[in-house]
Amino acid sequence: MPRSAEQFNEIRTQKKELIIDASLELFAENGFHATSMSQIAKKAGISKGLAYNYFESKKEILDQIIQRGLDAIYSNLETDPDGTLSDEEFVHFIRENFMILRSNHHFWRLYYSLLLQPQIADSLKSLYLKSAQPILKILQNFILSKGHKNPESTFVAISAMLEGAYMLTVTTPELFDDGTIEEQRITACFKILNN
Structure with a gap:
């Protein structure tokens, strides 16, 4: 009995997932180049020709890995229909990001090690700028609503603090698995925002 279009799509999705998972592990372990x-x-258990059937290049695979990471984080920023962000939504965004990091620790550890490879910076920068624009605008408006005259520098300070906490959560979960780091970062964010 021939396969249906739905079955072919399912097989295609499974193979792409195998390739992405294998690539993420190998890129983090050996480096992209x-x-x-x-x-x-x-590593994916398929032929090289079949891998090229799903992805044109390693760069395309890398871009999908980075995009998935960015999408996972940014999809948690809930906004009102008017595009504003409340204190509660900001706190929810931070807590959800910590939950994402903890729930798929293996992926995020590999993801962060991959992002620390200098050769990856260009891919990350272009994907980040494309994905982050709507979120950056929402966060900058939130910072402006708190009375800050220079939302860009406040955004950089908050982002750097949170990103550092995210990396600590991923690299040393045994030290930061009790949720204290996330509550401390939320408090610190509001100290910056309300200053």
Whole structure:
């Protein structure tokens, strides 16, 4: 009995997931440039030709990995229909991001190690700027609503503090798994915002 279009799509999705998972592991372990499509295909349990059937290049795979990470974080920023952000929504965004990091620790540890590779910076920058624009605007408006005259510098301070806490949560979960770091960061954010 021939497969249906739905079955083909399911198989295609599964193979793409295998390739992405294998790539993420290998990129984090060996580095992006030191990993070949042959290694990716072998780890995914498919032929190199089939890997190229799903992705044109390692760069395309890398871009999808980075985009997934950004989408996971940004999808948690709930806003009112008017595009404003309340204190409660801001706190929810922070807490949800910590939950995402804790719930898929393996992915995020590999993701962060991948982002620390200098060769990855260009891919990250272009994808980040594309994905982050709507979120940056919402966060800058939130900061402006708190009376800050220079929302960009306040945004950088808050982002750096949160990103550092996210990385600590991923790299040393045994020290920061009780939720204290997230509550401390929320308090610190509001100290900055209400100053």
